[in-house]
Amino acid sequence: MNYLVTDKTPEYKPFAHLHEVSGLLKNKKGNYTQEQLYTAATNSWYCLSIYDGESLIAFGRMISDGVYQALICDVMVDPSYQGTGLGKEIIEGLLQKCQQSGIQSIQLFSAKGKQQFYKKLGFQEREADAPGMSIVI
Incomplete structure (x- = not known):
């Protein structure tokens, strides 16, 4: 298949839809709205989006000090x-x-079971x- 791969942040509606259907929304710690999660995505250091036609079918992002x-x-x-x-294509990208960018230390947050x-x-x-450690406040 020929998919479009881009480093542009997707529009809100396709992002929110993918967040919902992928099950990632259920795995979030804390109570965040779809709008807040989209803002987080737009504030990322780098992201990759994959489209099949007009449909957003895969997404991944990174935060970094660069x-x-x-x-x-x-x-x-x-x-x-x-x-x-x-998923492999997103990670490799x-x-x-x-x-x-010369970044050698890469951490990862994984969804349960992945x-x-x-x-x-x-x-x-x-x-x-x-x-690793975390706290939810």
């Missing part, structure tokens, strides 16, 4: 397109942007004596 740290978050693929390599997918792409879980 020098040595980046965090991949909100990777989502429309369920009817999962298993076709689009985000990693390529990091390589071009750890094996990311392991196949070379990501490793943090060591037990150096766990």
Whole structure:
């Protein structure tokens, strides 16, 4: 298939739709509106969107200092397109942007149950004596 891949942030409605159908909205910690999540996406350092015609079918984004740290978050693929390599394409595109910018330390927030997918792409879980931590306030 010929899909359009762009580093432009999608419009609100397609983004909100993909967020909903991909199930990512259910995995969010905290109570955020779709509008707030869209604002977060528009404030990203870099994002990739994949379209089939006019339909947004995959998206991923990063926040970064642009020098040595980046965090991949909100990777989502429309369920009817999962298993076709689009998630991998998003991750590879985000990693390529990091390589071009000289960023070597890349962190990842993964949705529940997706750890094996990311392991196949070379990501490793943090060591037990150096766990990541978080707080929801």
